[in-house]
Amino acid sequence: MAQALKTGRAVLAALKARGVGCVIRPASREVELSLLPAARPAEARELLYKALNGLEPHFSVFLRGLPACFMPDAWDHALYAKKPGRRYFRFPACGRCSLAALCPGLEKGGAFDGPARRLLAPVLPAPAELVLELTKKCNLDCRLCFSSGSHAALPLPALKKALKEARALGVRSVRFTGGEPFLSPHLLPLLEEARRLGFYTLVNTNAALDNAPLFKKAAPLIDNVLVSLQAPGPAEEKAATGADLKVKLANMRLLRSKVPVFRLGTVASKSLIRGFGRWRALAAGLGADIWELYRPMPDGRGAPRQGDFDLGPADLKKLSKLAAAAEKTGLKTLVANPAPLCLVPPAERKNLLGAAFDDGHTRLVLDPRGFYKPSYYIEENLGASLKAAWASPYRRRLVSFSWLPGRCRGCRWLLKCLGGSRALAGAANGTYFSGDPWL
Numbered sequence: 001m002a003q004a005l006k007t008g009r010a011v012l013a014a015l016k017a018r019g020v021g022c023v024i025r026p027a028s029r030e031v032e033l034s035l036l037p038a039a040r041p042a043e044a045r046e047l048l049y050k051a052l053n054g055l056e057p058h059f060s061v062f063l064r065g066l067p068a069c070f071m072p073d074a075w076d077h078a079l080y081a082k083k084p085g086r087r088y089f090r091f092p093a094c095g096r097c098s099l100a101a102l103c104p105g106l107e108k109g110g111a112f113d114g115p116a117r118r119l120l121a122p123v124l125p126a127p128a129e130l131v132l133e134l135t136k137k138c139n140l141d142c143r144l145c146f147s148s149g150s151h152a153a154l155p156l157p158a159l160k161k162a163l164k165e166a167r168a169l170g171v172r173s174v175r176f177t178g179g180e181p182f183l184s185p186h187l188l189p190l191l192e193e194a195r196r197l198g199f200y201t202l203v204n205t206n207a208a209l210d211n212a213p214l215f216k217k218a219a220p221l222i223d224n225v226l227v228s229l230q231a232p233g234p235a236e237e238k239a240a241t242g243a244d245l246k247v248k249l250a251n252m253r254l255l256r257s258k259v260p261v262f263r264l265g266t267v268a269s270k271s272l273i274r275g276f277g278r279w280r281a282l283a284a285g286l287g288a289d290i291w292e293l294y295r296p297m298p299d300g301r302g303a304p305r306q307g308d309f310d311l312g313p314a315d316l317k318k319l320s321k322l323a324a325a326a327e328k329t330g331l332k333t334l335v336a337n338p339a340p341l342c343l344v345p346p347a348e349r350k351n352l353l354g355a356a357f358d359d360g361h362t363r364l365v366l367d368p369r370g371f372y373k374p375s376y377y378i379e380e381n382l383g384a385s386l387k388a389a390w391a392s393p394y395r396r397r398l399v400s401f402s403w404l405p406g407r408c409r410g411c412r413w414l415l416k417c418l419g420g421s422r423a424l425a426g427a428a429n430g431t432y433f434s435g436d437p438w439l
Contacts, residue, residue: 015051020044024059028346031055032079034064041116045071052077057332060350062412067106068099069120075099076356076415083107097122098361101400102414126169127390129202129363132159132176133376134184136368140206140241142230152368156186160193162366165386167197175363177204182214191221202226204265207251208243215251219258226292227252229264232278249286256287265292265336268319269308276322284331291326292336293319297377298427313343313438320344323351338421340439341413355418359432360395374398377423378432398422403433 015022019039023032033051035044048063052074055061061077063070068078075098082088082104090105097103106112112120136150163174174194181187182205194201202224207215219225231237237245256262264283266272272279272293283291295316296309316339324347326333338355356362360374364386367373371381372389378398382389389395401409404419411417420436428437 015047018043018047020047020051021064023064029059029350030062030346031059032062032064035066035111039111041070041111041119045119049074056350058350060346060416067103067112067120068123068415069093069097069103070112072121072123075123076354078415079412080104086110089113091117091120093120093122096125098124098399099415101402102409124362127166127171127363127386129173129175129357130162130166130171130386131363131365131376132162132174132190133178133365133368134159134176134181134186134190135179137183138178138180138206139183139209140180140243142228142241150368152370153184153186154366154368154370156189158370159186159190159366162386163190163193163197163199167199169387169390171199171386173200173202175202175204180206180209182209182211182218188214188218188221191218195221200224204228206241206243206248207255208241208248209251210244210247212251212254215254216258219255222255222259224261224263225255225259226263226265227255229266229279229283229286229291232275232282252286261289262287263290263292264288265294267294267296267309268311268315268335269296270311270315271308273315273318273322276326280322280326280329280331280333283333284329288331291331291333293323293333294337295335295339295421295424297337297421298423316343316438320348320351324348327351338418338424338436340420340436341417342411343438349413349416352416354416355421356416359418359422360398361418364389364395375423378426398432403435405435405439408439 019036021034021036033048048071052061062079063077064079066078067080068075080103087108088105089108094100094105135153166174176187176190181203191201200223201221203222204226207227231240234245237243264286266279296311319335323333323335333351335352338358339352341349341352341354344352358375359378364372364374365376371384372386373379373382374395380394382392382395401419408414408419420439422432425434425436426432
C-alpha cells in the first residue's frame with residue numbers, strides 16, 4: 001500500500017503540472033481526476049488514459065466533472081452530473097450514446113462548448129464484445145450450470161456473418177463459449193476468421209476434454225482464455241462436475257503456456273469461502289493472471305440457487321475480504337459479476353467488477369437458436385441482427401436504471417456497480433425491472 005501511494009502521488013503531481021487536478025483518498029483507496037481551467041483537453045485526455053492504466057491496479061479512479069463521451073473507453077469512471085444554475089445542451093452524437101439517459105448533456109459555456117467538442121464520441125454506440133454461444137452441449141454435468149442442454153446450433157456461415165456484422169459495427173472483441181465450445185466443430189474455423197478480421201479473441205472452456213491436440217491447435221488463435229475452476233482437488237472435482245482433474249490440469253497448463261492471458265473462474269459457494277486457501281493455492285500454482293469469483297446466478301429455469309450456492313450479502317462481504325487478501329499474495333482476484341458495491345467497504349470495491357459484462361450493458365450473446373439476448377441468464381429475444389438488438393427498446397430499458405431507487409441513481413459508484421443483477425432481480429421479484437435482492 002505504501003508503494004502504491006508513493007506511485008500514485010508521483011503520477012498525480014505530474015498530472016497537476018499538465019492541467020489535471022487530482023485528489024487522492026488513501027483510506028478508501030480512491031483517486032479523483034479533473035480538468036483544471038488552463039488544461040488543453042486533447043493533451044489532458046492522453047494523460048488521463050495513461051494515469052488510469054497506472055492507478056487502476058491500486059485505486060478506484062473517478063473522473064470528476066468530465067462527460068463520459070470525453071473518454072468513452074473509460075465511461076465507468078465518469079462522475080458527471082448537472083450543476084445547479086447551469087444550462088446544458090445536447091448534440092447529434094448524444095442520440096447514439098448508451099449513457100444518454102443519465103447524462104444532462106454538455107454545459108453551456110463549459111470546456112466542451114466549442115472546438116473541443118470534436119474530441120467527444122458516444123459511449124458504446126455498439127457492443128464492446130460479441131459473445132457466440134456455439135453449442136449448449138457439454139461434456140460435464142455441473143450442478144451449478146445455467147446451460148439448458150439444448151441441441152440447437154447455428155451453421156458456420158451464419159456465425160461468420162455475425163462476426164462480419166460485429167466488425168462492421170466496430171465491435172473489438174469476440175468471445176466463444178457454450179456449453180463447451182471445444183465440442184463445436186466450428187470453433188477452429190471461427191477463431192481463424194476472427195483473427196483474420198482483427199478481433200481480440202476470448203474463449204470460455206472447462207478444459208476437461210481429453211483432446212490435447214485440439215487445444216494445441218486452438219491456443220495460438222486465442223488472446224484470452226477463461227477456464228472454469230470448480231473444485232480444489234480430484235475428489236471434489238469429480239463430485240462437482242464429473243471431470244478428471246488430471247486431464248483438466250494438463251490442458252490448463254498447455255493453455256497457460258500458449259495463451260497470452262490465462263484466467264480462472266469459480267462460482268462462489270459456502271465451501272469455497274470455508275476452504276478458500278486450498279482454492280487460492282491451486283489458482284496461484286496454475287499461474288493464473290486473474291482469478292474471477294462469481295456470485296451464483298439463476299439456473300436454466302430461472303430459479304435461484306440452493307444449498308451450497310445459496311449465498312447472501314454476508315457471504316459477499318466475506319468473499320470480498322478474501323479476494324483482497326489473495327491479491328496481496330500476488331494473485332489478482334476479482335468478484336467478476338453483478339453484486340451491489342455498497343455491501344463492501346470502499347477500499348475493497350476496486351476488486352468488484354459490477355454488472356458491466358452482464359445484462360446487456362457492454363455486450364450481447366448470440367444464442368444457438370439464432371437470436372441475440374442480453375446475457376447468458378436473460379434469454380429475451382432481442383432480434384436476429386446485432387445492430388437492431390443493441391438498439392432494441394427492451395435492451396435500452398434494461399440498462400436505463402429506471403428501476404433503481406433514487407439513492408442508487410445518485411450514487412457515485414453507479415457506473416461501476418450498475419445496480420446489481422437483472423437476472424437475480426427477475427428470479428427474486430418476477431421481473432428484471434426491479435431491484436437486486438441484495439440492494
